[in-house]
């Protein structure tokens with residue numbers, strides 16, 4: 096159960112503590128932030144509202160701890176990460192329980208998120224040992240005008256203190272996708288979890304604590320992003336920011352100082368369906384891609400662009416599958432569960448109403464109870480409707496009928512987002528041409544968009560992000576190149 100057993104020390108009374116200097120503490124603010132259960136719409140948990148003073152102290156400790164950590168042998172860092180991964184997986188049940196209660200993630204998917212996160216941490220340890228154990232050796236005579244008098248040795252060094260800010264929808268997985276790479280590369284890490292999902296994150300941090308990482312190396316500061324976010328992201332002690340979330344990321348990138356940024360932001364992933372596509376496969380992928388976790392995935396299918404000649408048949412197949420989706424509470428492992436907050440549900444409803452007014456075809460009756468919105472396929476959506484462009488982050492999938500491939504590509508590229516997209520066709524040559532033409536970080540051929548497996552590169556173009564994630568890319572992003580040049584008095588050439 097959450098907050099019990101090995102997690103007992105992370106809570107006092109009914110408020111979860113924050114983590115700093117290897118200890119669980121209460122904030123001097125004396126204030127807490129409520130976490131609302133999306134299903135019951137009542138307070139489920141409370142976390143500390145940390146102060147600026149406490150942020151300052153965390154940054155100081157992180158800086159000191161990092162200096163020692165950078166001198167810890169790579170194999171030892173990897174060993175500790177493997178240990179944390181094992182502890183996390185061992186305690187998957189209470190952590191998954193938090194995900195169910197805080198973000199209404201279906202029970203089975205919640206367990207999957209925790210297990211996937213443990214695997215991600217272990218993979219970081221293994222990949223780090225491989226890529227950080229290697230450097231480069233360059234010689235000067237390959238550049239015009241130079242003799243072989245300079246030997247250059249390069250290696251990857253840590254950046255310092257990494258600030259990690261994940262979003263609510265994968266709070267554990269998107270936190271460890273930053274923590275794992277940062278730590279294996281020799282950085283310290285300050286985590287600011289999303290408010291909805293904070294308690295799952297605190298449990299995950301306790302797993303790192305139990306693994307025995309040095310004091311101050313990992314900290315977890317809780318509080319509302321709108322209250323402490325700016326102070327954290329503009330803090331002079333931060334040497335790198337890894338953020339996943341919505342438009343907040345755009346404003347952070349404007350305010351942050353001269354530090355490397357990794358930004359994984361929103362998306363409007365298009366699904367282009369050609370006339371020769373296997374429509375059963377497409378329908379299955381629209382269901383999985385558009386409705387899993389009630390559409391609250393950055394990689395969800397957020398607009399279907401289907402050739403008019405096959406549109407009726409596709410819509411019929413998707414509707415048949417929508418009818419089978421189980422709607423209800425996450426505890427019962429329903430397919431469609433309440434969306435994260437009332438304001439999110441209101442936003443989704445606004446998009447549906449706008450589409451209704453402008454003449455979209457509602458394939459199902461619009462239905463909402465509290466934060467629970469029934470799955471909805473909107474046919475005959477046109478570009479003047481908000482749903483054609485905006486990210487609902489809810490269980491609503493718009494269908495736009497197109498008359499040419501070019502029309503589909505044009506709609507996809509006219510978006511200010513460019514995260515992922517997908518194309519369905521049996522003609523691989525056409526698929527490649529379309530993939531090349533789509534202005535998105537990734538294109539999936541004959542499958543719905545997805546971030547995983549977690550070692551794949553993952554990046555967004557335009558407003559969808561800066562830089563690339565995925566384990567290898569994140570490790571590289573959280574390091575700098577350092578060179579040492581050996582200058583010889585006379586040229587020297589290695590003989591066999």
Ligand SMILES: NC(=O)C1=CN([C@@H]2O[C@H](COP(=O)(O)OP(=O)(O)OC[C@H]3O[C@@H](n4cnc5c(N)ncnc54)[C@H](OP(=O)(O)O)[C@@H]3O)[C@@H](O)[C@H]2O)C=CC1
Nearest residue numbers: 262263289290319320321324325340341343359360361393
């Ligand atoms: N491209 C990708 O990889 C992914 C993108 N997303 C995107 O995330 C969005 C949904 O997630 P959501 O959590 O609502 O996103 P938000 O942008 O609202 O929040 C993300 C994180 O930022 C924090 N935050 C809020 N304000 C500030 C601030 N001023 N400074 C620093 N941090 C702040 C939040 O904390 P708090 O909760 O306390 O407000 C939270 O931890 C969608 O747009 C989705 O597409 C989601 C997953 C993956």
Ligand SMILES: O=C(O)[C@H](O)COP(=O)(O)O
Nearest residue numbers: 264392393394545546547
């Ligand atoms: O926020 C998201 O949507 C996740 O990063 C998606 O991960 P997945 O596509 O591998 O489920």
